[in-house]
Amino acid sequence: MIRKKIDTENTLIRTKDFPSILSSQSGHRVLLGIGGNIGDVVRRFEHLFYFFKRSSLLRVIETAPIVKNPPFGYTEQGDFYNSLLLIETFLSPKALLRYLLRVEKAFGRKRLFKDGPRTLDIDIIFYENVTMETKELTLPHPGWKERASVLIPLSMMKRYNKHG
Numbered sequence: 001m002i003r004k005k006i007d008t009e010n011t012l013i014r015t016k017d018f019p020s021i022l023s024s025q026s027g028h029r030v031l032l033g034i035g036g037n038i039g040d041v042v043r044r045f046e047h048l049f050y051f052f053k054r055s056s057l058l059r060v061i062e063t064a065p066i067v068k069n070p071p072f073g074y075t076e077q078g079d080f081y082n083s084l085l086l087i088e089t090f091l092s093p094k095a096l097l098r099y100l101l102r103v104e105k106a107f108g109r110k111r112l113f114k115d116g117p118r119t120l121d122i123d124i125i126f127y128e129n130v131t132m133e134t135k136e137l138t139l140p141h142p143g144w145k146e147r148a149s150v151l152i153p154l155s156m157m158k159r160y161n162k163h164g
Contacts, residue, residue: 001013001014001015001042002014003068006067006152009069009070009148010067010068010069010148010152011067011068011069012065012066012067012068012152013042013065013066013067013068013081014065014066015042015045015046015066016046017045017046017049017063018045018046018049018063018064018065018066018083019062019063019064019065019156019157020049020060020062020063021061021062021158021159022059022060022061022062025059025088026088027058027059027088027089027090028088028089028090028091028127028128029061029086029087029088029128030058030086030087030088030089030096030124030126030127030128031084031085031086031087031124031125031126031154032084032085032086032087032100032122032123032124032125033082033083033084033121033122033123033124033125033141033144033149033150034048034082034083034084034085034120034121034122034123035080035081035082035083035118035120035121035123035149036080036081036118036119036120036121037071037077037078037079037080037081037117037118038078038108038117038118038119039119041080041081041119041120042066042081044107044119044120045066045081045083047107048103048107048120049063049085051103052085052087057089057090057091057096057099058087058088058089058091058096058099059087059088059089060085060086060087061086061087061088061159062085062086062157062158062159063083063084063085063086064083064084064085064153064154064156064157065083065153065156066081066082066083066153067081067082067083067148067149067152067153068080068081068082069082069148069149069152071115072115072147073114073115074114074115074116077116077117078117080149082149082150082153083153084125084150084153084154084157086157086159093124093127093130093132093137093139094134094136094137096124096127097124097136097137100122100124103120103122104120104121104122107119107120108120109121123141124137124139124141125140125141125144125150126139126140126141127139
């Protein structure tokens with residue numbers, strides 16, 4: 001594992017699988033944001049990577065480096081680790097969301113309160129060029145343009161160049 005301080009608040013972390021570029025097939029391209037701040041989050045990201053590699057519902061085609069940064073919203077908690085995964089899937093946005101919520105739960109996620117500490121958070125940042133706003137899901141993910149946890153790893157991805 002290699003750690004590099006980017007600025008006073010953010011640290012870049014590189015592991016064996018973050019960043020990675022894998023082969024692309026077909027399906028809808030989706031950018032997922034992953035985060036957490038409870039326990040060994042970097043190891044959990046590695047486990048998630050292999051969990052997704054075995055999944056028949058999606059295919060990981062690129063990962064970004066991991067960024068360690070301070071929390072926002074509720075700030076009385078430890079720093080977060082965040083990264084991005086570019087995936088391909090044939091699931092619809094809502095079906096993908098349902099699947100990701102089950103994955104979060106399988107990795108120990110408990111929703112205690114908004115912006116609270118968590119073992120794993122998986123957000124759909126972009127789903128191709130889909131724009132939608134429902135009670136369950138807003139695409140693109142609101143606030144992505146203001147979050148270092150998205151912008152820093154996104155700037156380092158090779159295959160994903162959506163910036164607007």
